[in-house]
Amino acid sequence: MVICTLRLFVVASLLVTSLLMSNRVYAQNIKVNKVIGEKEELVFSILQLALQKSSPESRIIQMNNEIPVGRLVEETDAGRIDLMWAGSSKELDNKLLAVRIPLLKGLLGHRIFIIRDGEQTRFDAIKELSQLSRYSAGMGHFWGSTRVLREAGLPVETSVKYKNLFHMLDGGRFDYFPRAAHEPWSEVKAHPDLSLQVEKKLLLIYPYAMYFYLKKSSLELHETLSSGLELAIADGSFDELFFSNPMIKSAVEESDFSQRTVMRIANPDMHPDTPIERAELWLDVASL
DSSP states (O other): HHHHHHHHHHHHHHHHHHHHHHTOOOOOOEEOOOSHHHHHHHHHHHHHHHHHHTTTTEEEEEEEEEEOOOHHHHHHHHTTSSSSEEEHHHHHHHSSSOOOOTTTTTGGGEEEEEEEEEHHHHHOOOOOOHHHSSSOEEETTHHEEEEEEEHHTTOOOEEEEEEHHHHHHHTOOOSSSEEEEEEHHHHHHHHTSSSSOOOEEEEEOOOOOHHHHHHHHOHHHHHHHHHHHHHHHHHHHHHHHHSSSSHHHHHHHHOOOGGEEEOOOOOOOOOOOTTTGGGGGSSOOOGG
């Protein structure tokens, strides 16, 4: 009863805040990158939900052509697009303004491995991080998660090109390829010419958030998005949207989290303002 009353109070408070904001936050056209792929479509639907809550008259406009990842920060900082979304990094946190609500509930920091076909027995015996450190991981050279693994004492081989990593694994250049929990099954299926499989027993977890990022002067849009996301979290519509998404439902079903040995590592690049203490913002694999 106390929790229910508290939740109603939070929702009511946010609604009052939203109504007060409506007197000074005007409808706007919000330009974003062209949305391609399941993960991007999920984040786009979260953006739509946030705006429905706090600025329903605003309109989202996708670019006609996809802006390469390497140019997104520059385009956002210059105001040619109004917001982007990406995994948190020191570069982004220094250059742009983050809306510090983890859009995918930290899913990108829940890693399941792709391994070579027939090598599951090598991983069955692993129960702790020191045992995993005897094997080498494959990661992108510029990925933020690469430093996370190295700082935890895990050997890492890298490639500048993502596509090369599957061939490097198949060729024995490293032992496992850590992927976000929604990724490995489709990636293995996409490489039928390679002898790969999804590892069945392990789950590596570290704090890692995907955020909306805006130009530092976009304070009004930042407030609009923050308010909308908080309202959606408080009334339960954020979780309803997230867990009903086909990609997330498939990831939860295929991952079989309850049967996996969980190993947790720290993220040395985590921003001090990361809302790590707010349990409702993060994926809890024990409850799935």
